[in-house]
Amino acid sequence: MAAIRLVETSLRDGNQCLWGALGVDTARTLSIAPVMERVGYAAIDFTTSTHMGVAVRYKQQDPWERIRLMAAACQTTPLQFLSTGFRFISWETASPEFMALAFATLTRNGIRRFALADPTNDAVANAAAARLVKQGGGEQVIGALVFTLSPIHDDAHYADAARTMAACPDIDALYIKDPGGLLTPERARTLIPAILAEIGGKPLELHAHNTIGLGDRTYLAGAALGVAALQCASGGAADGTSNPPIERTVRNLREQGHKVDVDDDALAQVGRYFADLAAADGLPTGAPMAYDAGYVRHQLPGGMVGTMRRHLADHRVPHLEGAVIEELGRVREELGWPIVMTPFAQMLQTQAVMNVTGAERYATIPDEIVRYALGRFGRPNRPIAAYVMDRILSSPRARELQSEPEMAPLADLRRRVGAQLSDEEFLLRATMPGAMVDAVQAAGPAPRDYDPAVRPVMALVEQLLARTDLTRVTVEKPGFRLELETDA
Structure with a gap:
């Protein structure tokens, strides 16, 4: 049995799947960083440009500062940045020179490993992005094979993409990225050998979710078939629609005879931290999921199913859920079988709801x-159905959007946004409202310390201070006493 390495995903994917990318800030990241560094992960799945935008928009925190501080704390464990196509923060397609600047700036601030996941599985585009990463100083590039179920996403599709990426000298490893948690052990037993046959000595990793309870068993199948690393989350950031729990995965791997060389005490401490964080902040935690055959029809991420139901309930048509799911499958086929991942998942869902609730389809x-x-989002996997394409292109809005200018040349964009800005500030201001960046600068350095054990006490103190009918308050627990008294 082979040695299996681990990529920790709590700060990025676990946070995104279970907490809407809002559960982790700079303090909550840095407080566990020294322990994460001790574990011995192959890498930490750390951030994306979307998460960087969340830091600015919702936390008023500098994402570049967070990267630098985390990199300083994790000097032996590479931090991973996930890039989904040629885009940075904005969903506007970025120019190669803009992406080159983004990759180089990320590298300079402490990102050492880049995962490239093109939402259309365009292996040529991934190879082009990998070249930019390496030119900018990136150490490791891992190319994604985004898994989905459709008539065209067969083993040959993935083998072809794997062959193209493996031939690229700038791609160091590949990984099967299963955002929907759809890969079964049975399919893994044909898919993984087909990919390994095409990639020579380059390592293959596996990233899956437990959305319908398949992840644990698929990980064991992958390990037996030659996968070099598995991507898992910890504690309250694991399971459910997130990735398989890391401690459970390690136990299962060792039970099957695999070697997993990690610091078990540090691994357990990381798990307790994310469980305590979720409890202290009132965040939902993942739980083992039952198999749901109906999920295969729509493949929507768990959070989006809830969004769809709320939308239908708000419009007083909750009974149309089944019709929307059926329509989503039709829309996906008509649009060339896009993979149900961001941004296509949101697009498919919106169009399906509009088709069901509107006067006619594609009205x-x-x-x-x-x-x-x-x-604008790359090449569809298959041509869009002719009657749908005609409907789209004949609309006045299509003619307007066709004339949209592409991203301006980098030099022109710098002059417009601010020639004197640092690369870090320029990249934020070029992709986000300036007022949001101003708010980050006004807020100053982010707090760096967080202790989930203190959070309930602080919440109680805040509630008591909001009351006007108290003159004296004593808060006491073992090892802690606080007395507050008004001047009156």
Whole structure:
């Protein structure tokens, strides 16, 4: 049995799947960083440009500062940045020179490993991005094979993409990225050998979710078939729609005879931290999921199913859920079988709801569907159905969007945004409202310390201070006493 390495995903994917990317800030990251460094992970799945935007928009924190501080705390464990196509923060397609600047700036601030996941599985585009990463100083590039179920996403599809990426000298490893948790052990037993046969000596990793309870068993199958690393989350950030729990995965691997060389005490401490964080902050935690055959029909991420139900309930048509799911499958086929991942998951869901609730199908077409048809999100896996393409292109809005200018040359963009800005500030201001970046600068350095054990006490103190009918308060627990008294 082979030695299996681990990639820790709590700060990025676990946080995104269970907490809407809002559960972790700079203090909550840095407080566990020294322990994560001791574990012995192959890498820490740390951030994306979307998460960087969340830091600015919702936390008023500098994402570059967070990267630098985490990199300083994890000097032997590479931090991973996930890039989904040629984009940075904005969903606007970025120019190669803009992406080159983004990759180089990320590297300079402490990102050492880049995962490249093109939402259309465009292996050529991944190879082009990998070249930019390496030119910018990135140490490791791992190319994604994004898994989905459709008539065209067979083993040959993935083998072809794997062959193209493996031939690229700038891609160091590949990974099967299963955002929907759809890969079964049975399919893994044909898919993984087909990919390994094409990639020579380059390592293959596996990233799956437990959305319908398949992840644990698929990970064991992958390990037996030659996968070099598994991507897992910890404690309260694991399971459910997130990734398989790391401690359970390690126990299962060792039970099967695999070697997993990690610091078990540090691993357990990381798990307790994310469990305590979720409890202290009132965040939902993942739980083992039952198999749901109906999920295969729509493949929507767990959070989006809830969004769809709320939308239908708000419009007083909750009984149309089944019709929307059926329509989503039709729309996906008509649009060339896009993978149900961001941004396509949101686009498919929106169009399906509009088709079901509108006067006729495609009576209303969202701008993002039009942009997709115009090729702004890459090449569709299959040509869009002719009657749908005609409907899209004949709309006045399509003609307007066709004339949208592409991203300005980098030099022009710098002059417009601010020639004197640092690369870090320029990248934020070029992709986000300036007022949000101003708010980050006004807020100053982010707090760096967080202790989930203190959180309930602080919440109680805040509630008591909000009351006007108290003159004296004593808060006491073992090892802690606090007395507050008004001047009156």
